Amino acid sequence: MNTYGQKKAYQDTVSFQLKTELSKNHQIDIKNYLQSIDTTSAPVDRARIYNEIAITYIKASYYLGTSISDSIYHYSNKALLLTEKKKSDRDLFKQYLIALNNIAWSYKEAGNHIKALEFFNRTLKETKQIKRPIDFYTYRQNATTGAALIYEAQSNFKLAIEQYRSLLTYVDENNIDKKNISSIIYIYLARFFGELDEVDKAIIYANKGLKVSITNKMPEREALAYLELASLKLKQKEYQKVAFFLSEAYTILKDSELVILLSKYYLIKAYLADASGAIYQKIDYAEKAFELEGKKSVTRRQVVIGQLLSDAYKEVKDYKKALAYQEKTVNIEKALTNNEEVRKSMLLALEKKDVSLKLEQAKNQMKSRIIIIILLLFIIGFITALSIYNDRKKKVILTKIIKQKNEELNELNQTKSRLFTNISHELRTPLTLISGPIDQLLNSNRETLEITATSKLEMIKENVTSLKNLVNDILDLSKLDASKLELTQQSIHLENTLTKITGKFISLAEKNDINFTINLEGIKGHIIVTDTLKLEKIINNLLSNAFKHTPSKESIHIVATRENSLLNIIVRDTGLGIPEKDVPKIFDRYFQSSDPTKPLEGGSGIGLSLVKELVALMKGEITVESQVGKGSSFTLTIPVTEAIVNDTESFDEEENDSSLEIISLEHLTLPKNYAPKEFTILIVEDHAGMQKFITSVLDKKYNLIIATNGEEALERLKNTTPVDLIISDVMMPIMDGFTLLENIKQSDDYYDIPVIMLTALVETDHKLKALTLGVDDYLSKPFDTKELLARTYNLISRYQQRKQEKGERYPMTDQGIATTPENINPSESLIENDYLQNKGDIKLIEQVAQIIEANLENPTFKLSDLTKHVYLEERQLRTKIKMTTGLTPKKFQQEIILLKARKLLENETYGSVKAVAISVGMTHVTRFSRLYEARFGKHPNRYFKDVGFSIKKTG
Structure with a gap:
């Protein structure tokens, strides 16, 4: 191909690159330079044109975010070859210095910071002999800025600042006019001091850079100065000034193609929106910045913006987009790594090519071609191997990130589920305080209330049930989220x-x-x-x-x-x-x-x-x-x-069926020999309204002592008359109910006192915790007065029966005969001291309870069968059960049956009372219902009515 054909083909290639890499203005400049090179023969002019082409690519690389280090190196090296051996000529020397700087910039763009610093330092060394100040600024400032930016890329901002300080010191020492100092020096100093959080110094330099840019009529740098000021004012939270500087910058940038500056503008806008809490504006601006950064190539700033968007979408709970941006960020990092390696390899190839051109004069052409082919094969192999390695590495990293994000999403779902569960629990206390007094009014004053008043109370009660159902629905959703809701077939x-x-x-x-x-x-x-x-x-x-x-x-x-x-x-x-x-x-x-x-x-x-x-x-x-x-x-x-x-x-x-008659709780009217105010109850409750409600239910029958937390309750136990029952809430300040229960059951003085726990925590694990610590009974909120009265009566009665067995307190027997120590046969007592001090007895009773529960459906199981499992005589076992529980073996067996039934009813294991009764070995359902209501104050049929009809707002 002739020379003209070669030149034309080369220009076509360049033209194609210009369409994909440069802005319109840069394309026009390059075309003009390439056309003028044909008519220029003087070395100095050709070197100047090559340098101008390289500088155009450098500008494009900075403002448009494109990586074109090979083009910069190619034209800079041409200028260097024309000028390196003719430095004595002043004009050629200038082009030589420019070429040195441009080559340094090409290495910087390729990521080879060591080689870049080598060429920048060569420029600084050569400029020391320059006498004219204007020439000093033209070359030394450029090299200093390049070196400073390399240290910035390494996050070594102090060393970057030192580069500029040495320049300013040189200016002062040589009495060089400062008015020619480039605005970019002040702008970069502002950026470096800002990175070190020395904001006041940074603002001073940013304002200097702005002033110089305006004076020299350089709109790109003026916009850059405004953006630096906006970024600094954002650090100081002076948001009005941030908005002003951004507006000034946008006036310059709105019709430009300066992608990098526009992306920085939108990134600062995103941070400003974030500061004002406008999350969706933050997302909008960040997405614009992200798009602009990706127009020409992938950049480090794009990684920052991508992570910002991922976190923002996570904040608005759009986890799909959050994960998508996280994956984009990982891919960008992968592309950056690959691009840097490719640029280094391409630069290496160009260097070797230039070396081969110089050797071409001394060696034969065939050897040079062989060297080039081997070198290119090596580069291709190296790039391929590196790409495969990076692909595998990034896949491993991406897999770990996706796994981590999935774990974070699961944790977020669990947190949300716990939040709704806690809110539902909090609603149960006011529900109790609404339903309880209404039950009291309806039960005790139904005959004296007007029909209208009764109707309104019934309406309130019905809506309390509706609200309770809504709370149950929320809890069901929480269980579904936590995969704890199971089918009961x-x-x-x-x-x-x-x-x-x-x-x-x-x-x-x-x-x-x-x-x-x-x-x-x-x-x-x-x-x-x-x-x-x-x-x-x-x-x-x-x-x-x-x-x-x-x-x-x-x-x-x-x-x-x-x-x-x-x-x-x-x-x-x-x-x-x-x-x-x-x-x-x-x-x-x-x-x-x-x-x-x-x-x-x-x-x-x-x-x-x-x-x-x-x-x-x-x-x-x-x-x-x-x-x-x-x-x-x-x-x-x-x-x-x-x-x-x-x-x-x-x-x-x-x-x-709802027509089943619910029997009245006759035992709630205390017998004649059960004197009112004979027994004392300690109520531990921090909620004033709940205190008042419980007091209104129990005040007529019992002496009441009030404590607002577990710590205060322990003090009351020490300083008051003997307490016959403790009713305690679970969630309280200072000392909660579980801690109080643990203290009571570990005390030699108090752990025989029966305890009822009041709780909105209806989950099985909370009930198990209370039972493990030794609670005698628990009531789930909301509860009604019958439940509270029935369980209070039963526990105090059993407590007195146990004390009767010990001879400590002797209430009236069922026949009205006073019980005295003489009525107790000492030979039947199996322990000499307080039986509660013998922990073995309590373990024995726990073992007995387990055996009875395991044989609930065995109709032939008797007390004699039980003695074979515990290796005790029947009389001894009967005495131990009575002394430890206050119940006869038959009553104790009944208690185990009813407790098992309560667990089945509360957990909704079966769909009918009949199924529950049969499962605990009782075929007579009516008798079972009456026993259950007498024990717990609630007919078992009520458990199924509570999940009944209510109209909910479903949106």
């Missing part, structure tokens, strides 16, 4: 169960003049295995939602069918309907409609979310179809299995 008569659930809504339909139809023809005679309580919650929520959004004169239909192993239930209404854009979101937790009419209706957004998650737990599916003004249709599909039953088994669940 049982056999049910499907038609009877759904009739009972849907029947609760008939009166509501009549009251609101809604046509409510129930079609259960498709499930007649079906007996299945499923979780009844969860199915009831699902249907309750769907019907509640339908009634809430269906006006008078409209219709609601529920249809149930069975197809093989699938139960299908459709709830259809002709109500208001759901806007099309809201349909995909109605099962989202806490969703509120964006439709202008919907917010007026309120709603927590919990009901349908709970439905969705319960259906998923049951391995089912729920879908919805809706049209505004025409109504909605919810279709529920749940897998079920056929129950295996025998002829004697009944599934009518009569014991769960």
Whole structure:
């Protein structure tokens, strides 16, 4: 190819690079320089043009964020070859110094800081002989700035500052006019002092840089000075000044292509928005900065912005975008590493190429080509190996980051779940203080209250139940989040169960003049295995939602069918309907409609979310179809299995029917020989309202002592008359209930005193903790007066029976005969001192309780069988049980049965009272119910009514 063809092909290549690497202004400059080189023969002119081309690439590299070190080196080296041996010529010497500086910049861009500093120091050494001040500034400032920026890249800001201080010292020592000091020196000094948090000094230099930039009419540097001032004022939290400087910078930058400065502008805007709490503005500005940084190439600042965006999206709980930006940041770091290595390798290739050109005159052409081929093969192999290594390394890092982010998201979900659980617990105390006094009024004054007053109290009580159900729903969601909610499968008569659930809504339909139809023809005679309580919650929520959004004169239909192993239930209404854009979101937790009419209706957004998650737990599916003004249709599909039953088994669940009579607690009216105020109760409660409520329930029958925390309670025990019962809250300041209980049970003086724990912490692990520490009973908030009175009476009675066995206190017997020490047969006492000092007896009773519980369903199990397990005679075992518990063996066995039943009822293990009674070995359900209510003050049927019907706002 002839010379003209070679030149034309080269120019075409350059032209292609210009389109992808440079701004329009830079492209025009380069084209003009390349055209003028054809008509220039003088070495000094050609060297000047090559240097100008290199400087244009340097500017592009800085302001546009592109990495083009090979182009900088290529043209700088051409200028150096033209001038290096002719330094005696003043004009050529100037171009020589410029070429040295440009080569240093090319090495800096390639990341080879050692070589860059070598060339910058060569420039500084050569400039010492310059006499003219103007020439001094032209060359020495450039080299000093390059060296300072290298130290900045290494975060060595003190050494970067020293570079400029040596320059200013040289100016002073040689009486050089300071007015020619470049604005970039002051701007960079401002940046370096700012990095060292010497903000006052930094502001002084930034203002100097701004002044010089304006004087010299350099808009790019003026904008850079404004950005530095904005960044510094941000550190000082002077946000109005930050906004002013940003505005001034944007006036210059808005129509420019200075990508790096624009990205810095938007990054500072993001930090300013963050300072004012405008998180979404912060995200918007940061995304603009991120986009600008990535327009030309990947940069270190892009990594900073990417991490900022990841943290911001995490803050607004958009974890998908947070993870996406985290992954982008990792990829950018990977690209940076690869680019730096590629630039180094390319630069090495160019250096070797220039060496080979010089050797070409002394060696034959074939050898040079072989060297170049070998070198290129080595570079290709090195880059490939490095790329593979970095890929593997980054994949390992990315995997670790993703794993860490998943762990953080899981931890965040658990924290959120704990928050809702704690809020729900806090609601239980005021619920108790509302429901308790209402029960007192209704139970003691029903006959004297007016019908209107009674009706209003019943309404309040009904809404307290609704609120309690809402609290339970929140707790269920928390359990679902923590994967602690489990299915409790049982056999049910499907038609009877759904009739009972849907029947609760008939009166509501009549009251609101809604046509409510129930079609259960498709499930007649079906007996299945499923979780009844969860199915009831699902249907309750769907019907509640339908009634809430269906006006008078409209219709609601529920249809149930069975197809093989699938139960299908459709709830259809002709109500208001759901806007099309809201349909995909109605099962989202806490969703509120964006439709202008919907917010007026309120709603927590919990009901349908709970439905969705319960259906998923049951391995089912729920879908919805809706049209505004025409109504909605919810279709529920749940897998079920056929129950295996025998002829004697009944599934009518009569014991769960609301018509079952609840007996009165006769023993709550104290017998004549049980004198009021005879016994003393210590109440430990920090909540003033709860103190007042408990006092109002117990004050007529007992002496009461009040303490506000566990520490105060221990003082009261030391300084008051003997206490017969302690009623304590769990969550209290200074000393909580668990710590108080532990202190009491470890005390030789007090650990026989019975303790009732009052708690809103209804989870099993909290109950187990209390039982492990030796609590005698616990009451979960909210509770009613009957529960409190029954459990108080029972525990004091047993305490007195135990003391009677010891001969310490002798109340009246059932026959009204006073018990005295002479009535106790000393030969029956198996211990000489206080029996509670013998820890072995307590362990024995624990062992006995475990054996009895293990044999609850064994109808042939007797006391004689029990003695074989504990290796004691029947008389000895009977005495030990009576002395330790205050109960006969038969009563003790009954207590174990009732405690086991309470656990089953509270944990919702079964769906009916009958199932619970049979599981603890009692076939007579009515007798079981009466015993349970007499012991705990609450009919077992109430546990199932508490999860019943209430209309919730579902949003």
